[in-house]
Amino acid sequence: MTESAIAVGPVVLLGAPGAGKGTQAKQIARRFGIPQVSTGDILRENVAQGTELGRKARAVIERGELVPDDLVLPMVAERLTQLDCERGFILDGFPRTVNQAEWLDRFLESREFCGKKFRPVVINIKVGYNQLLQRLTGRRSCPADQKIYNIYSQPPKKEGVCDFCGTQLVQRKDDKEEVISERLKSYERQTLPLVDYYRRQGRLREIDGELSVDQVTAEMISAIEGSSAAGSA
Ligand code: AP5
Numbered sequence: 001m002t003e004s005a006i007a008v009g010p011v012v013l014l015g016a017p018g019a020g021k022g023t024q025a026k027q028i029a030r031r032f033g034i035p036q037v038s039t040g041d042i043l044r045e046n047v048a049q050g051t052e053l054g055r056k057a058r059a060v061i062e063r064g065e066l067v068p069d070d071l072v073l074p075m076v077a078e079r080l081t082q083l084d085c086e087r088g089f090i091l092d093g094f095p096r097t098v099n100q101a102e103w104l105d106r107f108l109e110s111r112e113f114c115g116k117k118f119r120p121v122v123i124n125i126k127v128g129y130n131q132l133l134q135r136l137t138g139r140r141s142c143p144a145d146q147k148i149y150n151i152y153s154q155p156p157k158k159e160g161v162c163d164f165c166g167t168q169l170v171q172r173k174d175d176k177e178e179v180i181s182e183r184l185k186s187y188e189r190q191t192l193p194l195v196d197y198y199r200r201q202g203r204l205r206e207i208d209g210e211l212s213v214d215q216v217t218a219e220m221i222s223a224i225e226g227s228s229a230a231g232s233a
Pocket of ligand 1: 061064100150
């Protein structure tokens with residue numbers, strides 16, 4: 001049976017800003033043929049397109065704070081009910097608060113993936129503070145195909161240019177040092193409690209995010225494959 005013929009169910013990626021959620025979500029999405037649903041990417045697209053949601057979210061993102069639930073929850077509900085999510089999806093950057101996690105639990109209670117119910121596989125990518133700072137200040141990304149680079153650990157072949165499409169790489173506005181520190185504070189205050197929330201439910205898998213990108217991916221694949229069989233209800 002091919003990977004694309006079986007249901008994977010929901011996968012939730014937790015981790016601080018810079019832990020590698022986006023990098024890993026792309027690998028997992030490709031490996032299992034499910035979409036990466038990144039709330040940060042969707043919000044940034046809305047900002048770039050100047051939609052009403054983007055206009056409301058822009059200043060909040062640029063301050064490094066969390067966008068209010070009355071904007072984020074309908075946006076996520078709309079994305080997760082699209083057809084490409086019917087075998088499963090990987091959530092990158094959502095949930096970020098206990099309120100969002102409780103909302104997701106209620107949302108998933110009513111959902112089936114290819115006719116089966118799944119509980120989410122929750123993976124926490126753990127990375128130390130100094131490494132997070134270096135990753136965020138060194139991150140560059142391609143605005144055309146969203147490939148992620150790092151000037152220290154994963155530089156492009158030619159400085160400042162995407163290896164795949166040749167587009168000029170950009171630095172995210174919220175990767176400035178003063179905004180990074182706000183993002184890390186809101187992570188500690190609002191998102192870290194989710195680790196305990198999922199641990200209490202016996203759903204949490206923890207991975208050392210300071211390993212190489214390929215090693216982290218391999219550990220994630222094994223966590224997802226191990227949990228998918230056991231995770232269906
Ligand atoms: P979002 O876009 O979700 O940002 P984040 O959580 O701060 O996470 P990042 O995208 O910064 O980091 P990442 O973990 O994806 O790391 P990456 O793979 O890029 O959110 C942005 C904003 O949107 C929020 O601040 C908030 O305002 C709003 N928002 C989003 N979701 C929301 C929600 N649910 N509710 C409310 N508001 C929301 O990697 C980082 C760097 O490290 C890269 O350069 C990469 O190349 C490098 N790297 C990755 N892995 C490795 C490795 N193993 N070894 C060495 N380098 C590595």
